[in-house]
Amino acid sequence: MFSRHSHLVVPKQTSVLNFPATMSPPSTAIVYDQHGPPDTVTRITKIPPVEMNENEVCVKMLAAPINPADINRIEGVYLVLPPTPAIAGWEGVGEIHSVGSAVMSLSPGDLVIHAAYLSGTWQTYVVEDQSLWYKIDKNTPIEYAATVSVNPLSALRMLEDFVALKPGDTIVQNGATSIVGQCVIQLARIRGIHSINIIRDKPDSDKIKEKLIKLGATKVFTESELEVKGVTNLLGDIPKPSLGLNCIGGKAANMVVKFLKQGGTMVTYGGMSKKPITISTTYFIFKDISLKGFLLQEKYLDEAQYRCSIDHLLALVRAGILQYEASSGDY
Numbered sequence: 408m409f410s411r412h413s414h415l416v417v418p419k420q421t422s423v424l425n426f427p428a429t430m431s432p433p434s435t436a437i438v439y440d441q442h443g444p445p446d447t448v449t450r451i452t453k454i455p456p457v458e459m460n461e462n463e464v465c466v467k468m469l470a471a472p473i474n475p476a477d478i479n480r481i482e483g484v485y486l487v488l489p490p491t492p493a494i495a496g497w498e499g500v501g502e503i504h505s506v507g508s509a510v511m512s513l514s515p516g517d518l519v520i521h522a523a524y525l526s527g528t529w530q531t532y533v534v535e536d537q538s539l540w541y542k543i544d545k546n547t548p549i550e551y552a553a554t555v556s557v558n559p560l561s562a563l564r565m566l567e568d569f570v571a572l573k574p575g576d577t578i579v580q581n582g583a584t585s586i587v588g589q590c591v592i593q594l595a596r597i598r599g600i601h602s603i604n605i606i607r608d609k610p611d612s613d614k615i616k617e618k619l620i621k622l623g624a625t626k627v628f629t630e631s632e633l634e635v636k637g638v639t640n641l642l643g644d645i646p647k648p649s650l651g652l653n654c655i656g657g658k659a660a661n662m663v664v665k666f667l668k669q670g671g672t673m674v675t676y677g678g679m680s681k682k683p684i685t686i687s688t689t690y691f692i693f694k695d696i697s698l699k700g701f702l703l704q705e706k707y708l709d710e711a712q713y714r715c716s717i718d719h720l721l722a723l724v725r726a727g728i729l730q731y732e733a734s735s736g737d738y
Contacts, residue, residue, distance in 0.1 A: 429458060429459050429507070430456040430457065430458055430459065431456050431457050431459060431465040431504075431505070431532050431534045432456060432465070432504070432532050433453060433454060433455055433456055433532075434453070434454040434530050434531045434532040434533075435451060435452070435453055435454070435530065435531045436451070436452055436454055436494045436527075436529060436530035436531070437449050437450070437451055437494065437495045437496070437529040437530070438450055438451075438452050438492055438493065438494055438495070439481050439491060439492065439493060439495060440491055440492040441491055442481065442482060442483025442488075442491065443481075443482065443483070444482065445478055445481045445482070445495075448481060449481060449495065454530065454532075457534055459505070459507050459534055460507055461507040461508045461509035461510070462507050462509050462510060462536055462537055462538075463506075463507045463510075463534055463535060463536055463537065464503055464504075464505070464506045464507065464510055464513055464519075464534070464535065464536075464537050464540060465503075465504045465505045465506075465532055465533070465534050466501035466502065466503055466504060466519060466532065466533045466534075466535070466540060467501055467502050467503075467504045467531065467532055468499055468500075468501040468528060468529075468530060468531055468532070468533060469499075469500050469501050469502055469549055469553070470499060470500050470549050470550065470552075470553035471496045471498060471499030471500075471528040471529055471553060472498055472499070472553055472554050472557075472733065474497070474498065474557055474558070475677075475679070476497065476557070477495060477496060477497060477498075480495070480497070480526070481495055486702070487704055489526045489527075493526065493527070494526065494527040494528075494529055494530050495526070495527075495529040496526065496527060496528035496529030496530075497521075497525070497526045497528060497557070498520075498521065498528060498553065498554065498556050498557050499520070499521055499528035499529075499553050500518065500519070500520050500521075500543075500549060500552035500553040501518075501519055501520075501521075501533065502516060502517065502518055502519070503515050503516060503517040503519060503540075504532065506537070507537070510537045512537060512542070513537055513540060513542060517542050517545075518542065518543050518544070518545045518547065518552065519540040519541060519542050519543065520540070520541050520543055520552055520553075520555070520556055520717070521533075521539065521540065521541075521556070522538070522539040522540065522541060522713075525539055541713070541714060541717065543717070543718075543721060544721065544725065546725055547721050547724065547725060548724065548725075550733070551721065551724045552721070554586065554733065555717060555720050555721055555724070556717060557703065558585070558586035558587045558590060558731075559586070559587075559590045559720045559729070559731070560703060560716055560717065560720065561587055561676060561701070561703045562587045562588075562590035562591045562594055563590070563594060563716055563719070563720060564701070564703065564708075564716070565591070565652055565674055565676065565701055566578070566591065566594055566595065566598075566600075566650075568701075569650060569672055569674050569699060569701075570649050570650040570672055572595075572598065572600055572649070572650065573600075574598060574599030574600065575599060575600075575601075575646065576600050576601070576646065576648075576649055576650075577600065577601040577602070577603060577625070577642075577645055577646045577647065577648040577649065578591070578595055578600060578601070578602050578603070578648050578649070578650045578651065578652065579602070579603040579604075579605070579648040579650075579651045579652070579663050579666040579667070580602065580603070580604055580605065580651065580652035580653070580654075580663065581605040581606075581652070581653055581654065581655045581659040581660070581662060581663055582605075582652075582653075582654040582655050582659075582677070582679065583604035583605060583606050583619055583624070583627065584606055584615060584619070585654065586731050586732075586733065587652075587654065587676070588604065588652075588654075589619075589622060589730075589731040589732070590729065590731055591652060592604065592619060592622045592623050592624045593622055593623050593723075593728070593729050593730070593731075594729070595623070596622070596623030597623075597723070597728065601625040601626075601645050601646070601648075602623070602624050602625050602626075603625060603626050603628070603642070603645070603648060603666055604619055604624045604626065604627045604628070605627075605628055605629075605630060605633065605659065605662055605663065606619075606627060606628070606629055606630070607629065607630055608629045608630055608631045612629050615627075622730075625645060626641070626642070626645070628641065630658070630659065630662065633662045633665070638662070638665045638666060639665070639666060642666075646668070647666065647667065647668035647671070648666050648667055648668060648671060649667070649668055649670075649671050649672070650671065650672055650673075650674070651663035651664065651666065651667050651671060651672065651673035651674070652673075652674055652676065653673055653674065653675045653676070653677075653684070654675070654676050654677030654678070654679055655677065655678070655679045655680045656675070656677075656678040656679070656680045656681070656682050656683065656684050657680040657682030657683070657684070658680075658682075659680060660673070660675065660684045660686075661684075661685070661686065664686055664690055664696060667690075667694065667696055668694075669694050669695060670694070670695045670696075670697075671694070671696055671697070672696070672697040672698075672699060673696065673697070673698050673699070674699050674700070674701050675698070675699070675700050675701070676700070676701040676702070684698070686698065
């Protein structure tokens with residue numbers, strides 16, 4: 408069977424016909440035996456039924472997204488990698504198909520999401536211990552349930568864990584069109600926090616600006632609009648940001664730092680440009696800027712924190728307050 412960490416071991420064989428209730432159905436999975444380009448190292452494989460113990464549940468996966476980090480793990484360039492051969496995917500939503508005899512908290516038909524930081528969601532059926540699944544409200548739209556535990560959760564944690572923001576404060580971010588960026592805009596708006604958002608120059612920049620403003624963005628600038636001295640003069644009456652979020656690096660990171668007020672903090676959670684962050688000494692000496700990093704997997708949220716955060720985000724989704732469009736990795 409596939410272990411709880413999704414690397415491949417020899418399954419216990421049984422007939423795919425008339426398998427007992429303690430066996431999972433046969434499954435199909437996307438597997439990679441070595442790291443490299445996803446289009447060359449991944450393969451689709453059939454998994455025979457596996458025996459379930461009394462504390463395990465079998466989940467029929469309904470949806471699993473493709474995050475940039477999923478691609479990076481297959482390529483072998485991500486910080487944390489499962490042993491190979493491995494099943495891809497670190498996020499998703501499923502429906503309980505069957506449960507072991509000792510499982511009381513979950514029942515067939517329940518909608519569940521995979522616990523944080525566990526891989527192996529790119530398969531049709533997953534057998535794991537009951538503790539690794541979290542039941543959610545069945546009224547949750549599938550596309551949001553499948554994508555809530557990485558990007559929206561990262562947005563929430565970054566807004567809450569680095570700077571004590573209060574209504575009337577300001578944050579600045581690049582990569583504003585990403586799912587994290589869209590969530591940051593809306594979560595900030597809910598809290599009465601201004602958001603300054605930086606996007607790439609594109610032919611449809613004006614339409615993108617309009618979309619972000621509708622989500623609640625206070626101001627949106629293209630990178631070329633910020634290639635001027637005194638960018639904080641563009642803020643008008645809005646206070647200078649105390650928190651900056653950077654997922655791109657390079658020149659785009661410097662644009663975030665330029666907006667920060669005295670003693671501000673920039674948090675880096677990605678490097679989509681694959682360019683280093685080079686900050687002038689002036690910002691450290693004369694503005695006391697702090698640079699910090701964020702990796703959701705290293706937050707080690709306990710179960711109560713994780714569930715509270717997920718419940719909060721999905722409640723906002725069901726209320727129509729939090730919405731986002733999946734992107735293709737662009738920013």
